[in-house]
Amino acid sequence: MESSTSIERAASPGLSGETERSRFKRLADSPYLFILPYAALFTLLIVLPVAIAAAMSFTSFNTVEFPRFVGFQNYIDLFTGDSVFLQHAVTNTLLYGAIVGPIGYMLAFLLAWMLSQVPHRIRTLYTVILYSPSITGPVMMTVVWKVLFSGDQTGYLNYWFMKMNLIKEPVQWLQAPDILVPIMIFIALWGSMGVGFLAMLAGLLNIDKTMYEAAYIDGIRNRWQEIFFITIPSMKPQMLFGAVMAIIGTFNASGMAAALSGGTPPPQYAGWLIVDHANDFGFIRYEMGYASAVTVVLLYIVILFNKVSYKLFGDKS
Template sequence: MSKKKETVAVHNMTKAQWTWHLMKQYKVGYFMVIPFMILFFTFTVIPVFASVFVAFTDWNLLQTPNFVGFQNFITLFLNDDLFITALKNTILFAVVVGPASYLMSFGIAWFINELSPKMRAFVTLIFYAPSLTSSAYTIFTYIFAGDSYGLVNGWLMNFGLIDSPILFFKTESYIMPLCIIVSLWMSLNTGFLASIAGLQGVDRAQYEAAAVDGITNRWQELWYVTLPNMKETLMFSAVLSITNAFSFGGVVTTLAGSPPTGYVGYTISHHLEEYSGARMEFGYASAISFVLFIIQIGTNMVINRALSKVGK
């Protein structure tokens, strides 16, 4: 009995010693990662993890924070109607924009996969251009402008479909759908490029082998050959789609104003801005970002599970 314990202790020690040995041997590795890691921890890791603790306080930057238990979370879910609106909108946006942009970026990448290289480069540019600059979507303020000089209003009136111009970005029932359309328009980003590259990377010999094995159309080929071969790319672009789908506020602010009419399209990022930027209630704001954090990590876990079933 005592002998066994001793072996374990020795084993532990050697392991620690071995780690220490490796650390000394490869210390140059630490020098190389440290500059990046200091900034990464300062601006991402520490803020995210500290928000878990700050969420249980009433910190406002001026006074000493008090521990308030679950008070912030109770207020969020029971007494803050605006947060519930923001939460609903954020989830609605994410549920529509996330999968739609993901399917779109993969679908279009798949469509252009068999074009000639020059043509493919050109079409890639057309689809990727809207996400190149965040200011491009301001054009939609003119396309959907609320007077008869707006493109859509002008033509609808010209065809006699409406009598007077619609105030698109001031009418509650139009704000959400239009913002979703605009977000989809500019959602073909890095994940789209990754899908193009992933599709190009599938070995042609596999398609030939599959044809011999009795695959008869491109849909079967897609499911049994292409997708299983690019699972890792699918995961990467899914991660980017989800993150993108949850960071939605900017489009709404530019097109519909902040806050938008009747708080339609009001998202968690607006709520965060309100409490951290305007009111400086960092305890409460941290509780909000903590909720957002949990939602995003949860979504990623679900997607990870789902993607492991591809091609089976």
């Protein structure tokens, strides 16, 4: 009996070590360990700032004194007393989003589909050309467009229109509210071929070609049927990603009207977007609590439009 007990005691350290190794192996093979870096960064860079902004939206905070809790007062002032927010920021943002978002999205898909039909080398060149404006962003590229739409005789557009006798004196393109917004939308569409465009192109290039052959045997007769019945259903993940990126990029736009017109705010608040309103109160007036309330409202608008995108392109299974 004593000998068997001593043998069990002698074997127990080995069993303990094997148990520890098996626990470490299970931990190393755990999927949670692989997503830990992303989860930590996502929490630090996304969840925490959103939570802080939501908490600050219920305070009055001037970045110097300690935040003072005011409840829903910021939201009440925002929707009942801030005429610039309701009449200009929200209206311009929805108009801008309704035009730039869908048209830019459809344009990205159309150009990606056209590029998928051409040879590899030419496709690479055209992809770089189309993608390059989105690298610098519309605000930075307004420097180039200001030369074209300059309000004096040296502006390219005024120069050629006057030379062709279409106008008799220079037009203040960037100071007229009715003209500034269309120019801003045009520049945004010109630079809208971003990451979503690349995702759609990648999705198009990875569709199984045999599906098209089988579809033509089953009765498909033209390219339009091919696009709607084969191409789009086969790349729904890329279409969803492109839609989400288009929504985020559209509602995150800011500073373009001020950069074009040369002043903040632009004439009659033309092109004044929700992010511009938040930046104005947060970094110029130092009313961080009120600016946080503006960003929270914008967050809910983006979530609403994202839900629409998931309804259209999400997995319904």
